[in-house]
Amino acid sequence: MTGKTKIEWTNASWNPITGCTKISEGCLNCYAETFSRRLKAMGNPRYTNGFTVTIHPDLITKPLSWRKPQMIFVNSMSDLFHESVPDDIILKIFETMNKASWHTFQILTKRSERLLKLSPKLTWTENIWMGVSIENENRLYRADHLKQTGAYIKFISAEPLLTSLSKIDLNGIDWLIVGGESGHNSRPMNGDWVIELRNIAEKTNTAFFFKQWGGFNKKKNGHLLEGKEYYEYPTKLQKII
Numbered sequence: 001m002t003g004k005t006k007i008e009w010t011n012a013s014w015n016p017i018t019g020c021t022k023i024s025e026g027c028l029n030c031y032a033e034t035f036s037r038r039l040k041a042m043g044n045p046r047y048t049n050g051f052t053v054t055i056h057p058d059l060i061t062k063p064l065s066w067r068k069p070q071m072i073f074v075n076s077m078s079d080l081f082h083e084s085v086p087d088d089i090i091l092k093i094f095e096t097m098n099k100a101s102w103h104t105f106q107i108l109t110k111r112s113e114r115l116l117k118l119s120p121k122l123t124w125t126e127n128i129w130m131g132v133s134i135e136n137e138n139r140l141y142r143a144d145h146l147k148q149t150g151a152y153i154k155f156i157s158a159e160p161l162l163t164s165l166s167k168i169d170l171n172g173i174d175w176l177i178v179g180g181e182s183g184h185n186s187r188p189m190n191g192d193w194v195i196e197l198r199n200i201a202e203k204t205n206t207a208f209f210f211k212q213w214g215g216f217n218k219k220k221n222g223h224l225l226e227g228k229e230y231y232e233y234p235t236k237l238q239k240i241i
Helices: 031-041 087-099 112-121 141-147 191-203
Strands: 012-014 071-074 104-109 128-133 153-158 175-179 207-212
Touching: 087 112, 087 128, 104 112, 112 128, 112 141, 128 141, 128 175, 141 153, 175 191, 191 207
Parallel strands: 012 071, 071 104, 104 128, 128 153, 153 175, 175 207
Antiparallel strands: none
């Protein structure tokens, strides 16, 4: 079976790589780092190294054995394009995704420079969605890098949304996910920033997915925006969820 996940915009997770290092402002309260510490304390053999980047070779081809079509978040506990991951491992993971055509794979990175550099070497089958995280105005360049790749579906995750992204250009972007940070030390998100992004997405026909308001009690704060639920997916998608 695929790994179960509570992430609202996907079905499951697949972690042939675990561990990461902080690279920008959105990483401050990394959920994966906190979760990995908990898993290590519980004696999970995959997290013996804690949050140090670790490759799990036996999991690289795992999705080929999952026959039921799934929407799968790749490396929810890492970053596929981390500098510690060799090129050949990335190519092998892409080969698995190319072969497992009945699944839809979602990849999310903050390391858009390496994504852009490797893109010509990668086979971008239609079941691979490529995304970048953009948490503030200083990281808007990641969208420009993404647009230059060969990905069939291109998406942006503005989570945690830490500033206004009024200057974002969503032309060429198929999907926008927006969400506030959650947990004890969560940083606040201004509602105007969310409305601003929704309006920009409407103008470019970019599917808009509002995940959550976040905060200490994210369940109580919910995910309605002006009384409406926004769980949109790219129109190119033959919806699995």
